[in-house]
Every structure is written in C-alpha cells, then in structure tokens.
Amino acid sequence: MTDQVAPSVTVTNIARRTYRRRRNYTGLFFVLPAVLFTFTFFVIPLIMTAFMSLHDWPLLGERKLIGLDNYVAMANDRQFWNSLLFTTRYTLLITPVIFILAFVLALLVNLPLRGVGIFRTAYFLPVVIGLGTSSLLWVWLLNDRVGIINPILSSVGLIDRSIVWLADPNYAMIAVIISVVWKTVGFTMILLLTGMQAIPEALYEAAKVDGAGYLQRIRYIMLPLLRRTFALALVLSVIGSYLGFDQFYIMTRGGPQNQTISVVYWIYTNSFTYFKLGYGAALSIVLLVILGILSLIQLRLLRDDTAF
Amino acid sequence: MCRRLFLFSLFTAFFLLSISVVAAQEPVTLTLWSRDANQAFVRQLVDAWNETHDNQIDVTIIPSAEFVTRFGTGAAAGEVPDLLPIDLIYVPEFARAGQLTDISEFASELPYFDQLSPSHVRLARYEDGLYALPFTAEGSVLIYNKGLFEAAGLDPEAPPTNYQEILEAARAIRALGDDTYGFYFSGACAGCNAFTFLPLIWASGGDVLSDDGLTATLDDPEVAAALEFYQQMWNEGLIPPGAQADSGTDFLNAFTTGTIGMAGTGAFSISVLKNDYPDIDFGITFLPGREGGVSSFAGGDSIAVPAGAQHVEEAFEFIEWALSDEVQLDIYAQTGQLPVRIDLAENEYFEADPRLTTNAEAMALGRTPYSFVYNQLFNDPNGPWLQMIQTAVFGGDVEGAVSTAQERFTQILSGQ
Numbered sequence: 161m162t163d164q165v166a167p168s169v170t171v172t173n174i175a176r177r178t179y180r181r182r183r184n185y186t187g188l189f190f191v192l193p194a195v196l197f198t199f200t201f202f203v204i205p206l207i208m209t210a211f212m213s214l215h216d217w218p219l220l221g222e223r224k225l226i227g228l229d230n231y232v233a234m235a236n237d238r239q240f241w242n243s244l245l246f247t248t249r250y251t252l253l254i255t256p257v258i259f260i261l262a263f264v265l266a267l268l269v270n271l272p273l274r275g276v277g278i279f280r281t282a283y284f285l286p287v288v289i290g291l292g293t294s295s296l297l298w299v300w301l302l303n304d305r306v307g308i309i310n311p312i313l314s315s316v317g318l319i320d321r322s323i324v325w326l327a328d329p330n331y332a333m334i335a336v337i338i339s340v341v342w343k344t345v346g347f348t349m350i351l352l353l354t355g356m357q358a359i360p361e362a363l364y365e366a367a368k369v370d371g372a373g374y375l376q377r378i379r380y381i382m383l384p385l386l387r388r389t390f391a392l393a394l395v396l397s398v399i400g401s402y403l404g405f406d407q408f409y410i411m412t413r414g415g416p417q418n419q420t421i422s423v424v425y426w427i428y429t430n431s432f433t434y435f436k437l438g439y440g441a442a443l444s445i446v447l448l449v450i451l452g453i454l455s456l457i458q459l460r461l462l463r464d465d466t467a468f
Numbered sequence: 469m470c471r472r473l474f475l476f477s478l479f480t481a482f483f484l485l486s487i488s489v490v491a492a493q494e495p496v497t498l499t500l501w502s503r504d505a506n507q508a509f510v511r512q513l514v515d516a517w518n519e520t521h522d523n524q525i526d527v528t529i530i531p532s533a534e535f536v537t538r539f540g541t542g543a544a545a546g547e548v549p550d551l552l553p554i555d556l557i558y559v560p561e562f563a564r565a566g567q568l569t570d571i572s573e574f575a576s577e578l579p580y581f582d583q584l585s586p587s588h589v590r591l592a593r594y595e596d597g598l599y600a601l602p603f604t605a606e607g608s609v610l611i612y613n614k615g616l617f618e619a620a621g622l623d624p625e626a627p628p629t630n631y632q633e634i635l636e637a638a639r640a641i642r643a644l645g646d647d648t649y650g651f652y653f654s655g656a657c658a659g660c661n662a663f664t665f666l667p668l669i670w671a672s673g674g675d676v677l678s679d680d681g682l683t684a685t686l687d688d689p690e691v692a693a694a695l696e697f698y699q700q701m702w703n704e705g706l707i708p709p710g711a712q713a714d715s716g717t718d719f720l721n722a723f724t725t726g727t728i729g730m731a732g733t734g735a736f737s738i739s740v741l742k743n744d745y746p747d748i749d750f751g752i753t754f755l756p757g758r759e760g761g762v763s764s765f766a767g768g769d770s771i772a773v774p775a776g777a778q779h780v781e782e783a784f785e786f787i788e789w790a791l792s793d794e795v796q797l798d799i800y801a802q803t804g805q806l807p808v809r810i811d812l813a814e815n816e817y818f819e820a821d822p823r824l825t826t827n828a829e830a831m832a833l834g835r836t837p838y839s840f841v842y843n844q845l846f847n848d849p850n851g852p853w854l855q856m857i858q859t860a861v862f863g864g865d866v867e868g869a870v871s872t873a874q875e876r877f878t879q880i881l882s883g884q
Contacts, residue, residue, distance in 0.1 A: 219540035220565035304710045327656065327713035327862075413656055413715050414850040417858065421850060432537060433848050 206448075209441045217438035230442035239418075240443065243426040244450075250422065251401040254337050258397055261341065262348035267378075269349070270356050280353075284346035291343060295410035298339035302326060329416050336407050336420065344400070348393050355389025356382065391462035395455050402451055423447055495522035498779050498786065499549035501539065503532040506604055506769060509805055510553070516799055517789065523782050525551070539774075543567055548774035550783045553603045556591050556770040557842040560681070563594035564840055569773040570597035574784050578791065583811040587766035587836040600770035601787055602808035607831030608663045608765040610634075610756070611723060611737060612730045614749040616641050616648060620729075627753035630760050631668075631697045634730060638706040641729035650706040652723060652731040653698070655862065657716035658854035662837075662846040663765045664732025664755065665857065668694045670835055671757030676877075681838040684877035686856070686870055693758055695860035695869065702861050712862055715849065724748065734767070735827045739804045742821075752823040754830055766834030768808070806831055844880050852876035 213230055217223040234240055269280045286294060301307045302325040310322040325335040359382060367377050383390075405424035408414060414421040414429075421429075427447070431440030502510040507529045514525045528549070530538050536558065542548055554562060562568050575581055575598050588602035614624035620640035628634040638650025654660040669676065674690025677683065701707055708722065723731045724745050732755060741750055754762035771790070773783045789795060796807040801817040806828045813828035839845060846853045856873035860866040 218565070219537065220543065220562060220567050304713075305708070322709070324709050324713050415656060415858070417863070418850050418855065429848065429850060433851075434844050435536070435540065 209444055212438055213442035213445050215438040217436075217441070219435035219437060223438070226438070230439050231446070233439065234442060234446065239421065239426055240423075242418075243421050243423045246420065247402055247404070247422045250333070250337075250404065251398055253333075254340060254401055255394070255397055257337065257341055258345055258348055259394070262345050262352055262393075265345065265349045266352040266356060270353060280350075283349055286343045287346040289343070291340075291406040292410060294339060294343040295407045298335070298342075299326070299411055302335055326412050327416050329419060332412050332416055332420060336411050339411065340404070340407055344397075348397060351389060351393040351396075352386065355386045358389075359385045387462055391459060394462065395458050398454060398458065399451055402447070402454070495524065496779050496782055498523060498525045498551060498782055499528065500525050500551040500553070501528045501530055501535075501549045502553050503535045503555070503769075504529050505532050506553070509604065509803070512803065513790065513795075513799060516795070517786060521785075521789075523779075523785070525786065539567075543774065543776075546776065548776050550773065550777040550779045551771060551786060552774050553769040553771045554600065556588050556600070556602075556766075556768060556836060557839070557846075559591050559600045559770050559772065560594060560838055561840045561842070562772070563592070563597070563599040567775055568599040569775050569777065569780060570599060571601070571773060571784070572596075572598040574787075575601060578788065580791070580809055580811065583809045584791070585766060585768075585808045585810060585831060587831075587834055588768070588770050588808065591836055591838055592770055592772075600772035601791065602768065603771035603790065604768040605806040605808045605828075605831050606734045606736070606767035607806065607827055607829075607834045608667055608732055608734055608755060608767070609752050609827055609830050610730060610754065611733045612637075612751050612753065613641075613723070613726065613728065614751050615726070616644065616729050617751075620644055624749075624751065627751055628730070629753075629756050631693075631756070631758050634756070635697070635701065635706075638701055638729055639704065642704075642706045648727045648729070649708045650729040651701050652707060652711055652718075652728045654714040654716050654719045655712040655858065656714055656849065656854070657719065658849050658851060659847045660716050660719050660732075661857055662853065663734065663767060665694065665698070666837070667732075667755040667763040667765050667834070668697070668757065671755060671761040671763035672759070673757065673761065677837050677839060679838070681840065682881060684874055684881060686874040686877060690758065692866050692870055695857065695866045697758070698857070698861045699864065699866060703864075712858075723750075735804075735806050735824070735831075738821075738823055738827065750823075752826045754826070762830075762833065764830035764834035766831050766836050768806075768831075839881075841880055845877060852880070 214225060214227055215223045216226045216229070265283055269276050269283065289297075301309050304310055304322040304324045309325070310319070313319045314322070323331055325331045363381050363385075364377055367381055372380065403424055404422050405428060408420050408422050408425050409428070412420045414425055423443070424447070427440050427443045430436050430443060500510075500514065510529075511527060514527050518524050535555075539548070539552065539554075552568075559568070578584075585602045585605055588600070588605070589598070592598050592600040610627065612627050617624040617627075617637070620637070620643070622637055622640055628637050634651065641648055641650040653664060666676065669688070669690050672690040672693065674685075674688040674694075676686050676688070676691060678685060708728075710718070711722070714722075720733060720737050720740060722728050723733065723737070724741065726745075726748050738752070741748055755764060756762055771787055773780055773787075777783060791809065793812070796809055796812050797815055797817065799805075800807045801812065801815050801824075804824060806824070807813065807815070810828075810832040813832055814825055818824040818828065837846065844851055848854070852873045855876075856869045859869035859872070863869070
C-alpha cells in the first residue's frame with residue numbers, strides 16, 4: 161500500500177516546494193522596487209552621513225579624517241545639550257495637547273450625525289499644507305501691527321495691549337505650539353478615528369447592557385482596544401516633534417535669546433551657516449540613534465498582547 | 469623631392485596654424501553664477517555684454533541663502549563657473565580655501581586700479597594675492613523722512629550729525645502721534661545690523677575686530693556707547709515694538725509706511741522709494757558717530773574667477789569691460805547702481821539726484837570687517853553679534869551683552 165501512495169506523495173511534495181519557491185521569488189519581485197527605493201534614498205545616504213561624521217568636512221576646502229573627534233566635541237557642545245533639552249521639553253508639552261485635542265475631535269467626528277464629513281475635512285485640511293507654509297501664515301497672524309490675533313484677543317478682553325508674540329520669551333513657545341497643533345491635530349485625529357471605527361459596535365452594546373455609562377465605555381472598551389493605533393500615532397507624533405525645524409526657523413529664528421533652537425535647527429546651523437558638514441553629520445547620527453531608542457521604548461510600553 | 473617635402477611641410481604647418489588661430493578666436497560661452505538679490509541688474513549687464521561681444525555669457529541665478537552651498541558642492545564636483553560674483557564678505561574665506569584664482573597680475577594692469585572701491589579690494593587680498601575685484605557696490609546710510617521732520621519742527625535740510633541729534637529728532641517725531649515713531653531698526657536681523665549699526669561704532673572711532681580680523685575688540689567703549697544709544701531710544705518708546713521680532717522683512721517696509729522718522733538703509737532703497745513710494749519725501753545722510761564723524765558699511769559683490777574655471781582669459785575680458793568708464797557710467801550709474809570706482813561717484817547721472825552721490829560717497833569712505841568666519845560672527849541669527857544687540861537693547865544689560873559677545877567672538881576666532 162505504501163508503494164502505491166509514495167510516488168504521488170513525492171510528486172506532490174516536489175510540486176509544493178516548487179510552487180512555494182516560485183511564490184517566494186514572485187513576492188521578492190513585488191517588493192524589489194520599494195527595497196531599491198529605500199536602499200537608494202535612505203540606506204546609502206545614511207552610510208554616507210556616517211562616513212562624513214568621521215571627518216572634519218568644511219564645505220570649502222580639504223576634508224580630513226578625524227575619527228570620533230566630532231562625537232567627543234559634541235559632549236562639550238553646550239548648545240547641543242540645550243537644544244536636546246529644549247526639544248524634549250517642547251515634545252513633552254505639545255504631545256499631550258495634540259493627543260487630547262485629537263481624541264476629543266475624533267470622538268466628535270465619529271458621531272453619526274449628518275454633515276460630520278465637513279468637520280472631518282475641516283479639521284484635516286491644515287495637515288495638507290506644508291509646515292513651512294503654515295508657519296509663515298502664523299507669523300503674519302501673530303504680527304503686532306497687521307495680524308488678527310491681537311485684535312481678536314483684545315476685543316474679548318483677554319489682553320490689554322498688543323503682544324509681540326514671537327519676540328516675547330513668555331509667549332514665543334506658546335505661539336509656536338498653537339500653530340503646530342493647529343496644523344497637525346487633524347492627522348492624529350484621523351488615525352485615532354480609524355482605530356475607533358475598527359472596534360465592533362457589539363462590544364459597546366454588550367457593555368451598555370451591563371450598565372456601563374459613556375465614560376466607562378470609553379475607559380474600559382475603547383481605550384484598551386485603541387492601544388495599537390494609539391502607539392502608532394504616538395510614535396509618529398513624537399518623532400515629528402523631535403524633528404521640528406521649520407516652525408522654529410521661520411517663526412522665532414531660534415529666538416528669543418536663542419531659547420528655541422531645536423536639535424535639527426542646530427544641525428542646520430552647523431551644516432549650512434558654519435559649513436561644518438562633518439559635525440552636522442555627526443549630530444544627525446546621534447539624533448537618529450536617540451529617535452530609534454525612543455521609538456523602541458514607546459513600542460515596548462504600548463505593546464498590545466490582547467487580541468479580539 | 470626634398471623641395472617638395474619642404475613645401476608640403478610648410479603648407480601643413482601653415483594650415484595647422486591657421487586652424488588653431490581660427491579655433492582660438494571661435495566664440496566661447498562663459499558661465500556666470502549670481503545670487504538672486506542682484507538678478508535684475510546682473511541680467512541687464514550681461515545682456516549688454518552679449519549684444520556687443522562674440523563670447524557669450526550664460527547666467528545662472530541662485531537663491532542667496534543657497535549660494536555658498538551651491539558653489540561649495542559644485543567645487544567639490546569640479547563644476548565651477550567662469551565668473552562668480554560673491555558677497556564681498558565671503559571673499560577672504562573663499563580665498564583662504566583656495567577656491568579662487570589669483571588675479572593680482574591682471575588687476576595691476578588696470579589703469580584705474582587705485583580708484584576701485586577700497587573695501588572691496590582690501591577684502592579680496594589674502595596673503596600676497598588678490599582674488600577678486602569689485603562688481604556691485606552698496607553703502608549704508610541714514611534715511612530720514614523730510615515730511616515728518618518738517619511736521620515736527622525740524623529742518624529737513626539739516627539731518628542729524630551725532631547720536632544726540634538723532635535722539636532729539638526721534639523724540640520730536642514720536643511726539644507727533646501714536647503711530648509715528650522716530651527711529652527703526654530690525655531687531656532680529658543679524659546682517660541688517662552689521663550693515664547699519666557697525667558704522668555708528670566706526671564713525672565714533674571704535675571697532676569690533678582688529679584690522680587682520682583675528683582679534684575681537686568688542687570691549688571698545690564705543691561699542692557700549694552705541695548699544696546704550698539704541699537702548700535709550702528703545703526705552704523711551706521711540707522705536708515700534710514690532711521691531712524686536714523683525715528678522716529683516718520690514719527692513720525697508722517700515723520706512724515705506726511713512727510713519728518712521730529715521731532708519732539705516734542702503735542704496736537699493738533709493739530706487740524702491742522713488743519708483744514705488746513717490747509720496748515719501750526722503751533725504752539721505754551719512755551714519756554719524758557719537759559726537760560727529762561719519763562712516764558706512766561698504767557692501768556689495770566682488771567678482772572672482774573660481775579656481776579651475778575653463779575660460780580664464782575671457783573672464784578677465786568681461787571684468788575689465790564691466791569696470792570700464794562707459795559701463796560704469798552708462799549702465800551702472802544711469803540705472804541708479806553705485807559705480808564701484810570712487811572717481812566716478814560724481815557723474816552726470818547722479819547730478820540729477822544728489823542722494824545717489826551721497827550714497828556713493830558713503831561707500832567710498834565705508835569699511836567692511838575682514839574675517840574668515842564672517843557668517844558665524846555677524847550673519848548668524850543665533851550668533852554673538854545679534855545676541856549682543858538684543859541682550860543690550862531689549863534686555864537692558866549692556867555690560868553683560870558686551871562681555872558675552874567678546875567671549876563668543878574670541879572663541880569663534882580662535883577655533884579657525
């Protein structure tokens with residue numbers, strides 16, 4: 161009996177293996193363009209940056225291999241540490257603001273009301289203009305002579321005199337945060353919205369039957385099931401805040417008193433104002449490592465072991 | 469047989485010679501890279517050349533902010549233009565990095581060499597060579613609104629000649645109303661203040677750098693005096709509050725609103741005001757020192773031939789042409805551009821508007837800091853120069869501002 165079965169089994173095994181191999185190759189061909197793209201535009205420049213970081217590389221003039229001297233210099237670079245501190249403080253301030261606002265907005269646009277699509281679009285629209293454009297827009301909105309923010313605030317009695325927002329040490333950071341939140345909250349809102357819409361209605365109904373109120377449903381049903389989406393949105397938002405440059409370059413120029421120089425701003429200054437490309441490259445590598453570690457930590461903490 | 473061979477070789481030699489002569493005279497195309505700040509004028513100048521010469525010039529315009537980076541990457545790739553007008557403050561750095569051709573021989577043959585703008589020439593020298601010649605000229609001056617002067621009871625033909633007179637004029641103009649201010653400067657623009665604030669220090673006999681550009685001298689008492697002067701005007705409310713945040717956008721705009729009494733500016737503003745704001749009656753005078761004296765920041769572009777350029781001889785021809793009498797008068801002066809030769813500051817075209825002559829004279833007596841790290845010191849919005857002005861004027865701490873700046877300047881200069 162085994163003699164009768166064996167040949168057909170062997171044939172099937174060979175056929176299965178060949179089929180699997182062909183499927184693997186097919187899969188490979190499908191991802192090849194993406195792999196090539198990532199390789200050319202990310203991996204290779206990354207290797208070149210790492211190479212540059214080991215040199216004293218002035219824009220004009222001879223470059224010199226100096227090993228890890230750039231990294232050593234970084235440890236003594238006061239502005240680098242100030243920038244890191246500032247960027248961290250900025251991220252810690254802006255992330256909760258974005259998330260709380262985005263969550264509330266997502267809850268609102270999740271309601272099955274007529275015309276809710278208009279609101280979704282309206283909240284998302286600022287996301288599609290560039291950060292540079294939105295920063296420039298806010299520079300003029302906040303201008304003390306021709307902007308509309310000051311007149312609006314004084315007409316409701318919140319301020320008695322025009323504030324020069326971007327030159328005032330107390331208000332500059334707030335102004336930047338408001339403009340960035342306005343621009344980016346729509347994106348986080350959409351992410352959270354898609355996560356919310358993936359939760360089956362049945363779970364809410366079951367909870368209602370058990371006597372759970374609105375807030376309890378949110379706390380015990382929605383939030384836990386939103387964990388993965390939340391993790392994704394958080395990682396993206398934190399990375400984005402850490403890489404903030406446009407808003408500081410355009411709105412405050414690192415001021416007032418050099419207080420708003422973010423890490424990427426410092427990289428830009430070293431590379432394109434001081435023309436110290438090697439040092440700028442070294443700073444970039446360190447920022448990459450920091451962001452990598454931060455992202456790993458976040459993903460670990462928000463690891464979602466539940467499945468439904 | 470021998471004779472035939474001889475005639476044949478003679479004929480061949482003559483043939484080859486004539487080909488090479490013809491080839492040498494074949495028109496070449498030169499490349500010129502310019503920053504966008506000057507583009508209208510540069511295009512006009514090059515068009516005039518192209519119309520009257522066989523060798524043609526091809527102009528590439530590059531955004532000012534990217535100019536040095538673009539050239540640096542081009543030089544690294546071996547792709548440099550034949551002609552490169554550069555902001556003169558960069559020439560020492562470029563020359564030291566070996567990026568420019570030494571043109572001292574060519575320059576010494578120019579009959580009017582001694583009449584070329586002294587600041588441009590000084591900044592083009594490095595060790596024993598000369599690496600650029602003046603191309604466009606700018607001098608900083610004090611512009612004042614004659615209409616506001618008259619309304620405030622001041623003599624519009626007698627502009628201020630020292631700090632005290634500026635202060636009094638500013639007070640009188642501020643008293644005219646809530647919206648008029650006596651003075652303006654861009655409080656968040658580093659380069660603007662190098663242009664308009666340094667001359668106040670120079671006119672008072674002080675300086676911020678040694679002549680060779682290697683030592684910082686911010687502890688000069690005239691520096692503190694000038695800062696205190698600005699601080700006083702700010703504290704008395706003679707300057708609009710928005711000036712503190714102005715990164716340069718309103719450098720001229722503020723004056724064009726007609727509500728500012730006096731401001732530092734350059735020659736470019738003269739044509740803008742005459743063409744776009746004819747209602748403003750304005751006067752030009754020199755930037756004064758604390759108790760008199762005058763000075764100016766001599767700016768503009770110098771033109772150089774990058775090292776490794778393909779058509780060096782032809783490039784020299786263009787430079788010589790641009791510096792010649794006819795071009796300096798008929799193209800530069802006629803269109804309101806300052807000639808780069810100080811013997812032509814007074815000319816038939818400027819007679820019609822003596823304000824231009826004042827500006828040209830300012831440029832002639834003007835100075836420019838010589839430094840290999842000019843950007844890091846003076847142009848960087850987060851650098852020590854602007855920080856010093858902001859801390860002293862807006863923060864009220866002149867002493868601290870000066871000592872911090874002196875430290876930072878010294879640090880940067882020693883790191884070269």
